[in-house]
Amino acid sequence: MSEKRVVDARGSFCPGPLMELIGWMKMAQVGDELELLSTDKGSVSDVPEWVKKVGHEFLGAREESGVWHLTVKKAK
Amino acid sequence: MDANRLSIVVVSGSLERLQMAAMVASVGAVSGNEVSVFLSMNAMPYFVKGSDAPAPPEGPFGTLMAGKNVPAFRGLFENAVELGGAKLHPCSMAMDVMGIEREALEPYLGEPLGLTKFLHETRGTQVWTF
Numbered sequence: 586m587s588e589k590r591v592v593d594a595r596g597s598f599c600p601g602p603l604m605e606l607i608g609w610m611k612m613a614q615v616g617d618e619l620e621l622l623s624t625d626k627g628s629v630s631d632v633p634e635w636v637k638k639v640g641h642e643f644l645g646a647r648e649e650s651g652v653w654h655l656t657v658k659k660a661k
Numbered sequence: 662m663d664a665n666r667l668s669i670v671v672v673s674g675s676l677e678r679l680q681m682a683a684m685v686a687s688v689g690a691v692s693g694n695e696v697s698v699f700l701s702m703n704a705m706p707y708f709v710k711g712s713d714a715p716a717p718p719e720g721p722f723g724t725l726m727a728g729k730n731v732p733a734f735r736g737l738f739e740n741a742v743e744l745g746g747a748k749l750h751p752c753s754m755a756m757d758v759m760g761i762e763r764e765a766l767e768p769y770l771g772e773p774l775g776l777t778k779f780l781h782e783t784r785g786t787q788v789w790t791f
Contacts, residue, residue: 603691607740
């Protein structure tokens with residue numbers, strides 16, 4: 586059964602949030618969703634780029650009072 | 662040229678250069694590139710087992726960075742190895758000069774290499790120097 590996990594990388598600078606996400610992605614199962622919380626604006630372009638490059642699925646980005654919520658699904 | 666292979670030579674002991682080298686190594690390695698790092702000269706002492714000495718900034722940006730929650734360069738190099746399969750090679754000449762053996766270095770470092778072998782193994786790759 587797929588799970589959804591929140592990865593809180595608020596306050597960390599590039600490439601901290603991406604590395605945190607990847608660490609959790611490695612441990613996740615195919616089909617799991619991870620929501621990355623980041624205050625690093627670069628994550629908004631870097632995370633989808635990484636997802637595309639390695640072949641996972643990017644489900645979307647939204648901003649809430651200075652925090653970016655980036656949702657990714659483990660596809661393989 | 663094999664654009665998916667990155668060779669990174671790190672000889673500086675300054676915070677900015679170690680940080681940028683670690684960023685290129687970690688992001689490069691987790692994005693599907695084969696990454697090989699050659700550590701020598703002033704960069705070497707930071708990878709002696711148990712070393713937690715901070716790297717001195719070489720300019721105002723380094724000073725600014727030191728007060729922020731920027732991911733530590735040692736941790737990023739470790740991410741490069743553990744999450745992206747990068748190889749971090751200590752330079753055998755630098756080890757000789759420092760009088761240290763492989764066991765004295767952090768376990769996430771790979772095999773010591775001489776320059777001749779590193780140059781041979783990284784022929785035709787992107788080369789980054791810090």
